[in-house]
Amino acid sequence: MKSKVKLALTVIAALAATASAGAADTRPHWEYQGKAGAAHWGELAPDFAACGRGKAQSPIDIRAPRAGAASPIGFAYRASSADIVNNGHTVQVDLADGGDIDVAGTTYRLVQFHFHTPSEEAVNGRRYPLVAHLVHRSDAGELAVVAVLFKRGRDNAALGPVFAGMPATAGEKRAATAEFDAAALLPERRGYYGYTGSLTTPPCSEGVRWHILKEPVEVSSAQLAAFRKLYRMNARPVQPLNGRVVEVTQ
Incomplete structure (x- = not known):
């Protein structure tokens, strides 16, 4: 129970750290390449240790998924007011009341979605030009992400x-x-590949x-170019599966 509570507090803090570009961010500077790049995230701060030592990290390269008992996703999204934020690492859309999903009897509220180019996850070695990560949180603080490939x-x-x-x-926010x-x-x-992983940005909480x-x-070349004008590349390299099973639903 203590480990679950600790995880919930960690992921809530990580989510809050990127939820508003207006809030002061006291975490160490990180980026995708160079001395503060993804290869060195685990060295930048004790709180980032999972980025280097974690055994259930994301993203992954999805190969030979197993047909299993993974539950369908019950989508119950709704129109909501939104803020569009440039948080210094991506463009993120914060939703006031965007609805929720239900997975295996647990409800997760949609909090925000953001973009990575190329897609962080790969399928049989192929990365798509863009992905949107829709981030959800349960009442217990657990996170569930739905990834939409473009x-x-x-x-x-x-x-x-x-x-x-x-x-x-970076740091600018606009109301939609x-x-x-x-x-x-x-x-x-809405079939999907499902597995348990981590945040794909520091602190890489599992x-x-x-x-x-x-x-x-689909996404047009013009739309992709507009995003890449702000963020040319903001994708973490794929991580080892370390024995985890990826299940697939139809």
């Missing part, structure tokens, strides 16, 4: 208002001009439930 194609209407309002400066319904980001088919939707949606 492939090049047509303009994505759901991303239009978000990418049109992306703040160019209209309510946003995260259901618009989802593919038609115990996060991951759900990578199998069916990608």
Whole structure:
């Protein structure tokens, strides 16, 4: 029980640290490359130790997933007011009341979603141009992430208002001009790869439930270029699976 409480407090603190660009961030500076890059995160602070020593880290390269008893995701998203934040590492959309998901009888409230390019997770060695990570939190403080993969194609209407309002400066926040319904980001088919991993940014806390939707949606080259103008690359390298099982649902 103590370990679960400690995990809940850790992930809540990590989520809060990136929830608002206006709040002071006293954590050590980190980035994706160079001396403070992903290869060195575990050395930057004691609280970041899991980034270097953890055995259940994310992201992963998904290969040979096992058909198992993973539960379908019950999506219950709704339109919500939103703030679009440039937090210095990505563009993040904070939702006031964006609805929730249900997985195996546990309800997780949608808190925010953000983007990585290329996709952090790989499927059979392939990384997609972009991924959105939808971050959810249960009443017990447990985190569940739904990942939506993007492939090049047509303009994505759901991303239009978000990418049109992306703040160019780290630390800047803008209110979205209209309510946003995260259901618009989802593919038609909701089968997913599921496993237990970690946050993909420091402090890399473990115990996060991951759900990578199998069916990608489209993003245009122009939209991808607009995001990459702010963040050319913000993806952590894939991490060892270390015996974990990845289950797949249809």
